[in-house]
Amino acid sequence: MVAAVRYETLLFDLDHTLLDSDASEIAAYAHTMAAIGLERPDDHFERYLRINHAMWAAVERGEIQPSEVRHRRFEQFVAEIGITADPMAMADEFVWGLGNFGDLYDGAREVLDQLAGQARLAMITNGLSDVQRARIERLDLARYFDVVVISSEVGVTKPRSEIFDIAFEQLGRPDKQTALMIGDSLTSDIRGGSDYDIATCWFNWRGSVAGPDAVITHEITQIGQLVEIVSTSAG
Numbered sequence: 001m002v003a004a005v006r007y008e009t010l011l012f013d014l015d016h017t018l019l020d021s022d023a024s025e026i027a028a029y030a031h032t033m034a035a036i037g038l039e040r041p042d043d044h045f046e047r048y049l050r051i052n053h054a055m056w057a058a059v060e061r062g063e064i065q066p067s068e069v070r071h072r073r074f075e076q077f078v079a080e081i082g083i084t085a086d087p088m089a090m091a092d093e094f095v096w097g098l099g100n101f102g103d104l105y106d107g108a109r110e111v112l113d114q115l116a117g118q119a120r121l122a123m124i125t126n127g128l129s130d131v132q133r134a135r136i137e138r139l140d141l142a143r144y145f146d147v148v149v150i151s152s153e154v155g156v157t158k159p160r161s162e163i164f165d166i167a168f169e170q171l172g173r174p175d176k177q178t179a180l181m182i183g184d185s186l187t188s189d190i191r192g193g194s195d196y197d198i199a200t201c202w203f204n205w206r207g208s209v210a211g212p213d214a215v216i217t218h219e220i221t222q223i224g225q226l227v228e229i230v231s232t233s234a235g
């Protein structure tokens with residue numbers, strides 16, 4: 001019989017785990033394209049998504065810094081569709097939009113309310129500092145999290161172990177055996193957690209299929225299921 005493990009330290013991803021980042025991104029994109037007067041912006045949204053996704057994948061591989069994504073995605077966007085617009089100004093508008101649009105997923109705040117009374121919570125995010133700080137302020141998230149580690153502030157990203165070292169150091173070096181990393185991304189959250197030898201909870205709301213090399217301790221499809229995982233593991 002396996003001994004019960006209580007998760008006393010919960011490490012949360014933010015984008016697509018607690019926050020509806022798709023809604024945030026759609027609104028920020030519309031805001032940005034309105035600001036530069038681009039006609040029929042919906043025609044180019046898929047292109048933006050492809051460019052952005054490729055850039056964040058490069059961040060996870062350690063090839064570029066998160067702060068570079070901020071404007072480089074718009075440099076590429078402007079070049080590909082052949083318009084005259086200032087990528088730096090677009091980046092500013094977009095970052096403002098990401099910070100100011102988008103809410104937590106249904107049920108996420110209730111989960112945070114409940115778990116913050118049972119465990120210590122930390123946020124580890126690969127997002128941009130100005131975006132994430134604005135969201136944390138607007139959505140009043142700081143009261144749930146003892147520690148917030150934002151990759152663009154510390155110069156290292158998930159899945160690398162150094163960002164977990166920073167979080168654990170700031171948390172006062174809690175027992176790894178009682179820590180759980182919760183996130184939607186197999187390549188950053190789950191890979192990062194398993195490489196750091198802590199338990200992982202994959203929030204698989206997309207209904208994806210994990211590859212054979214993924215080391216997943218728990219899998220959920222609704223954020224509310226996390227409460228049961230943390231609670232039933234109480235010894």
Ligand SMILES: [Mg+2]
Binds near residue numbers: 184
């Ligand atoms: Mg995520």
